[in-house]
Amino acid sequence: MVRAQAMNQPVAREKKARKSIPIWVKGLVLPLFIIVIWQIVSSSGVVSATVLPSPLQIIITFYNLIVSGVLFSHLQISIYRAVVGFLLGASIALVLGFVVGFSKHSESYIDPTMQMLRTIPSLAVTPLFILWFGFDELSKILLIAFASFFPVYVNTYNGIRSVDSKLFEVAQVLEFSKWKQLTRLILPSALSHILVGIRLSIGIAWLSLVVAELMGSSAGIGYMIMDARQFSQTDKVFVGIIIFGVVGKLTDSLVRILEKKLLKWRTNFEGVE
Amino acid sequence: MSVQIQIDEKSFQIEQERKRVLDEVKLTVKKGDFLTIIGPSGCGKSTLLKIVAGLDTEYQGAVHVNDRQVVKPGIAQGFIFQEHRLFPWMTVEQNIAADLSLKDQDVRQKVDEMIEIVRLKGYEKAYPSEISGGMSQRVAIARALIRDPEVLLLDEPFGALDAFTRQHLQDVLIDIWQRKNITMILVTHDIDEAIYLGTDVAILRANPGHIQKLVHVGLSYPRAKTSPSYQQVRQQVLQEFEKTESQRYIDGEGI
Incomplete structure (x- = not known):
């Protein structure tokens, strides 16, 4: 026994040392590796700069766009569209999801229609939205709202339906009022589902933003990309793509932090070390 | 001031068949008493408790807690x-x-x-x-x-716990019962638990559920499980319990 323990010690120490690398550093290894290879390829002149600008050139363009304020003004309008569209779609979805989740009656009236609309790709309705609402803000916001509606709706509805009936029985025995049933039982229980819906929805809102802006607009990151494409400014296209990626990741992380805070009572499997 | 249980009949519809679960169950629990109900599994003892709680209202009969009829679940x-x-x-x-x-x-x-x-x-x-x-x-x-609550109903509350924890919680429960002078009804399949806790032990027969025997324990708390008087009560309860068991085998049921 004693010897076995002694032999185990160095192994344990080694494990600890490996553990001390922060997770975010691990996440950076692959992108950094790709960038280094990319820079080498670009510098050697094998590929032309119009096809694949070097990372360094992209950084310079990025810097110039920030300094001139162009990037910021495009980003501002894009974020405005995404936020308004998402809020509109998600809040209607939340209300409707609750209503349908609560009453069997409204479920049989509303849900089949929702399930049908859900299967329609937002790309397919884009021409219709443009015909109806023109090329200005309204059509874009509505398109984003349409797309971000369904994940929240489906997950809210599911969340409410998955409340444990055993806990409902407890609420009955403890004489919970209807209001307390909602705030202390149904909402907390459905919250994890709703948050998943919101996360998916934000992702889709961001996606539809690109669609909306590529279809036709005079401002926004999507427009910036389209504009740069026409003038073969590949580096600028890359800047736009990177912005989409970074902002998307940031918002996702934000919801995850929210999730961790609100659902700290949960003990879930978090993966193997 | 008491709990009065009068269940004439309780049946479940299982597919095409109506199965009688409880038949003529009459029990009165005085205020501050601790009634334990034991019976083989499937004898309807949990159903009985749900009826007393008001969680199950589809039966013939009536349950009164302090002269108030129980019609729905609640904190009482x-x-x-x-x-x-x-x-x-x-x-x-x-x-x-x-x-x-x-x-x-x-x-x-x-x-x-x-x-x-x-x-x-x-x-x-x-x-x-x-x-x-x-x-x-x-x-x-x-x-x-x-x-x-006017009465505390416990449906095999310690069934899922290990023996040590169960013993500990039984003592906690007696402590609470004595401190709060609260009427309790506990359902269990553990004969020792029933005798250790109850002022009275009701032995439930199965198919349909019916009170086979009501045994007054009459020992002071805390009870020593090894004492001769405890063993005597245990013998008595066990004999009654075995009668219900043998009946099950005759009926072609059981394990």
């Missing part, structure tokens, strides 16, 4: 389920308060007092996932008791 009939059924998103103290506000001074004081009684001091802020099964069941008991 505190109920402890086999599983603790705590709200996983609430801490221990929040679970005890449940729909009441901890910001209310009166509630706060009662919760603190209750935590003391069920011996959970130091775990007020823990979530159910962070405490043991025995502790969770104590929280559930506190949650029922803080609402001053």
Whole structure:
């Protein structure tokens, strides 16, 4: 026994040392590796700069766009569209999801229609939205709202339906009022589902933003990309793509932090070390 | 002041067949008494308790708690389920308060007092996932008791716990019962648990469920399981219990 323990010690120490690398550093290894290879390829002149600008050139363009304020003004309008569209779609979805989740009656009236609309790709309705609402803000916001509606709706509805009936029985025995049933039982229980819906929805809102802006607009990151494409400014296209990626990741992380805070009572499997 | 149970008939519809689960069950529990009900599995003892709680209202007969007929579940009939059924998103103290506000001074004081009684001091802020099964069941008991029930109904509350924890919780329960002078009805399949806890033990026969025998224990608390007088009562209960068991075999049921 004693010897076995002694032999185990160095192994344990080694494990600890490996553990001390922060997770975010691990996440950076692959992108950094790709960038280094990319820079080498670009510098050697094998590929032309119009096809694949070097990372360094992209950084310079990025810097110039920030300094001139162009990037910021495009980003501002894009974020405005995404936020308004998402809020509109998600809040209607939340209300409707609750209503349908609560009453069997409204479920049989509303849900089949929702399930049908859900299967329609937002790309397919884009021409219709443009015909109806023109090329200005309204059509874009509505398109984003349409797309971000369904994940929240489906997950809210599911969340409410998955409340444990055993806990409902407890609420009955403890004489919970209807209001307390909602705030202390149904909402907390459905919250994890709703948050998943919101996360998916934000992702889709961001996606539809690109669609909306590529279809036709005079401002926004999507427009910036389209504009740069026409003038073969590949580096600028890359800047736009990177912005989409970074902002998307940031918002996702934000919801995850929210999730961790609100659902700290949960003990879930978090993966193997 | 008592609990009066008068169930003429209770049946379940199983596919095309109507199966009679309880038949002519008549019980009276005096205020402050501790009735334990034992019976083989499937004898309808949980159903009986659900009827008393008001969770099951489809039966012939009536249940009265302090001369008030029970028609729906409520805090007057505190109920402890086999599983603790705590709200996983609430801490221990929040679970005890449940729909009441901890910001209310009166509630706060009662919760603190209750935590003391069920011996959970130091775990007020823990979530159910962070405490043991025995502790969770104590929280559930506190949650029922803080609402001053007229009767506390326990449906095999310690069935899922290990022997040591069970013994400990049985002592906690007796302590609470003596302190609060509360009427209790506990359903169990454990003969020792029934005799150790109850002032009276009702032995339920199966198919259909019917009171085979009501045994008055008449021993003072705390009870020593090894004492001759305890063993005597145990013999008596065991004999009655065996009668119900042998009947099951004759009926072609059982294991």
